[in-house]
Amino acid sequence: MTFIKNIREKINPALLPMKCHYFLWNAGTAPAVSFASTWARQRGLSSVAVGTVFAALPVCGLLAKPLLGALADRYQLQRALFLAFQALTAAAFFSVQFVPAVPTRTTVALLCGNTTSFRLCPGTAGQLPGTHVSCELSCRNASSLVFEICSSWTESDQCQGPTGSTTETSAVRPTGGTTLEALCDSAAADVQLVAEVPPGNILQQGSSCLELRVGACRVGDACLAPRCGNPTGASCEARCDDAALREALESAASGDDPVSLYQFWLLLGLLALSWVGMAVVVSLGDALCFQLLGERPILYGRQRLWGSIGWGIFSLMTGALIDEFSRGKQKKDYTVMFYILLILVGLNFCICFQLKPGERKRSKNILRDIAKLLPDLRIVMFVAWCIACGLCTGLLWQFLFWHLEDLAVLRGGGVARWTKTLQGAVSAVQTFGGELPFLFLSGGVLARLGHVHTMSLVLAAYGARLLLYSLLADPWWSLPIELLHGPTYGLMYATMASYASIAAPPGTEATAQGLVGAVFEGVGASLGSLLGGILYQRGGAFTFRVYGVGALVALCVHVCVHCVLARRPHYGVQPSDIAGKSTPVQE
Structure with missing residues (x-):
């Protein structure tokens, strides 16, 4: 009883809706995001077409995030837009399943x-x-x-x-x-x-x-x-x-000309609405979370890790359900995925309706305050790092499951029958073996290493992870590699979000989160998807090898530039910048 009482005393009821939001939102959208590229492949799109589609989608987020973030900051509409775009995401993604397949004749x-x-x-x-x-x-x-x-x-x-x-x-x-x-x-x-x-x-x-x-x-x-x-x-x-x-x-x-088909444009339009909705919900959700955390942004990772738990559980469960409902069918049946999304996002909407963020400072001129950051070379390097991470993440989001499916077919022995279960297991290992512990520990890592050294660690992990994928022969061996998802996404995302929160002038938090998300997804992930689709024509192993070498080159550039910058006074965001913000906030 004493143990339970101590836990209750440590829990801040004001943060419970945010924890529930991260869990339900990621649980609902995880399967749709994870299986979107393989679903599109089954609908008749080639790797170039899929790469083009998923290069266009983050560009929609690139435009929507900063614009709607600035609108939310200017008119204090964070909660209203947060709820509205959840409904948009659920409606658009659920409608995707009704798009007819692109006609194919092999x-x-x-x-x-x-x-x-x-x-x-x-x-x-x-x-x-x-x-x-x-x-x-x-x-x-x-x-x-x-x-x-x-x-x-x-x-x-x-x-x-x-x-x-x-x-x-x-x-x-x-x-x-x-x-x-x-x-x-x-x-x-x-x-x-x-x-x-x-x-x-x-x-x-x-x-x-x-x-x-x-x-x-x-x-x-x-x-x-x-x-x-x-x-x-x-x-x-x-x-x-x-x-x-x-x-x-x-x-x-596909005749190499899917753009001439109405199915292609209908699919692209619905996915674009879904991606815009998700982009806005993620950036506004993070801004609301940092607002509730107050002077302790270091605790962000402990809120966000609940999203990872939802992602891992429901990715594995949905993958297994897709395989089960596909028994005796020539193609995978993704119907269950869309209903899981609709139910969980709807439940999340009801919970987030109870959110009551407090008053916060307003910026008199949001664009001017944000523009003050641009001449700082440290900010330029941070933006470049976000783009490099986005490039690698774009490849992983769209073509990792393609690579595993191709390896499963080559492996034979019935492996192909269980590809969705394998892919769900991949997501589960990414979550519980990698992302979850690194989100929990991200505050301590940032406090000890600082943001700059943590960014270098992330790039090194990306290089190792991508090169290991290029050496795979048995798709089941991807599971231990997924442990590197911790530093390459959990730690990366916490670093990116907290750096943006610390650097943002008061009253521009939603705008800053939107801009960082737009750079990461709209520029980095978009280019990563497009380039990955082009390179994938030469095979998955070749594509992952090229990206792995590129990540290591980016690491070398990042380290060299910051070695030069380190000689200047007031260099970087130091560990004391976040550790010193000691206003107590319950978890």
Whole structure:
């Protein structure tokens, strides 16, 4: 009883709504944000299209955050706008599920003669695979091909999986279950087969075509040499087990011109509204939190960690539910994700309605007060650091799950069936193994190291994390790497928010949080998504390697510049600047 009484005495009831807000808001939006890029991929968008979409979304936040932050500061509308944009986010994100998929046709032309091959145009696979590739072909109205299969194709022993195993372990299998005998006896016009493409048999033809020369084909359990006495052809739907080829097929399927489709613009519009809503809620929520904390911004991390708890729990739970509701379906069913978002954000709205922030100072000229910070080279370096962190975060937000899905397909063995559970587990480890402890400890770290040294630590962690992703072969090994999410997001976010709160002149807190968030997401994450989408055409490992090296280069520049600045008087935001603010605030 004494223990419970002591806890009650330490809890500040005024901060309970903020803790609940962080928990419910992140619990509701986490699955939608985490799975948004893979959901868009399933809707028929290529990596370039997804990168473009998610590069545009933070730009919307770039415009909305400072404008609405300044409006909130000028007219004391933090609470009203905070609530209004929660409702906007829930409505827009829930509506996304009703956007029709972008129509795709992953059709290839199969040509059979003395040799058999199929061509993909347009399409480039970046670095062409040098290993064995299996592609499932579903050919309709191909009676001439069926006749040649039954009369001319002979037995072969060349059917090998991508690792040199027998056909039983190949990552791609026929789905129809029809045997060769049944196919020939029924005189069917449709056929499903698996084309085995040996190493070195994938050739670039011109600038936009790939030719895959088939070594053997599997029809049911039979392994056949695909040679036709009478040259024939067929139009077939294709699915390959190689990530680069799959990306080329998706690019060709979308025609590389999604902007001509109304579905693309409808999706972009709804996601843009969602992102604007989330951006404003996050920046205004942080401003309200710092307002309630008063003279102890060091305690911000202990409020924000409740958001991490919600994120981790519901990401894992939602990923498992998506896999469960997708049993027996060709594609993942994300419906449960949208209903979880609607319920939790609605509950959060009701709780935040009870928030009663106190009076605070007003700035007579917000823009002039903010502009006073710009000539300071320390602020310039802080902005550059925010952009560098945003670049890395943009790649992780949009393409980490892509990379894990591609690794799961290459790994085979049923791993692909549980990709959403794996991705949910990734989010859970990020939260409970990394982000949560670092948010809790962020105040102590900042008090001991200061903001500048903490920023260097964050960049070093980014470099290590991204390079480790580039070395992955088994997607399950991503789980221990996610421990680095602590310094690269938990510590990074606390550092960014507290620095902005300390540097902001009185009465401009919401504006400052909006500007910092706009720079981080609208510039950094936006460019990170766009560049990541372009580089991902050359493969996930290559993309993460480039970003990892870039983070380490940014670290070197950051350290060198601050070594020069350290020789000047009144350098940086010192540990005493935050530790000295000792007005007691209960947690």
